[in-house]
Amino acid sequence: MNFKKIGIIGGGQLGKMMVLEGKKLGLHFTVLDPSMDCPAFSIVDEYIEGDFYDKDKIRKLAEATDLITYEFEHIDADILMELKEEGYKIYPTPSTLKIIQDKFQQKNFLRQCNVPVPDFDAVDSVEALDAAVDKYGLPLLLKSCRGGYDGKGNYLIRHREEIPKAYHTLGGDATQLMVEAFVPFIKEVSVVVARGVDGEIKVYPLAENIHENNILKTTIVPARVNKVVAHKAQALALKTMELLKGVGIFCVEMFVDADDDVLVNEIAPRTHNSGHYTIEACSTSQFAQHIRAILGLPLGETKLLKPAVMINLLGGDGYDGRAKLVGAEEILAIPEVYLHFYGKTYTQPERKMGHVTVLAEDVDSALSKGDKVKELMRIIAEE
Structure with missing residues (x-):
């Protein structure tokens, strides 16, 4: 090397x-x-x-x-x-990045490759958005094609009267917009997958993600789904990686509906928040795997060593200023609890300041410990 x-x-x-x-x-x-x-x-x-x-x-x-x-x-x-x-x-290659950067191009690429995705269309006017509501019904998701994350750049239209406001809130005629049919999902899941420069691929366990206000709050591994859904999701992630010929770590986010169908929501060409559990819970972390992949080294094993729950530490409501961590000593007294504080100087509501991963013999035990962490741990601003 x-x-x-x-x-x-x-x-x-x-x-x-x-x-x-x-x-x-x-x-x-x-x-x-x-x-x-x-x-x-x-x-x-x-x-x-x-x-x-x-x-x-x-x-x-x-x-x-x-x-x-x-x-x-x-x-x-x-x-x-x-x-x-x-x-x-x-790495990942710029050609792969170009496809993924634009959500409309990303969805178009996936649809052309027969990867199941929600129905979608480009819209360039209030009238086109109104027609999309007629076509797909309400609620309907309006998205900026570029630049959005953690719910930024998204507008869920629930009533027809919101159409003009939604269109102009996301930039209107000055930006590229698209609509997606709303998926009445029962779970959001994701798969972290790695591909080396030689085409070697390793797939991580399926993760279950819980979002609030479009921000990831909790990741549960293994995901609480049946074997059919788990197989579909991992197969989709594998197919997507092969189609993109990506190099490095990618995260494929998916919806699971009531019929156990799995649809690809979005792809991230990088290490991902929902893969943080891999640091303690897997044989090879997503970060070590990314380094291996881009350097052409053999990829590491992705075996789940223990069930895990990852909890994002977000800036608290009403706090804006120099960050202060509360509850660290208490949670670190709990066995198999791992704290990652990112070292960001300033906090603001819902800013990602760190995460905690807890391991246990089963998911229920990990969730129970996770609830204790949520009670004890918070990010505030110094007075």
């Missing part, structure tokens, strides 16, 4: 956890991020201050490293395409 210099676009918690795993292999890391206050700053070897759409700074990162990866998808894919053509190594 020799001594490798890895460049990461993004210095958030995902980048930080990637660096922590890569340091075990003696790797050198340079991070590009707009803020020196980013979680990864304190542990990287070099830092480049720059915007994620700054072509010059991204080129500087490429010239300073042997390989570029990224911790989220909202970056300038065009400069990455240029750099790839010039011979720089970039």
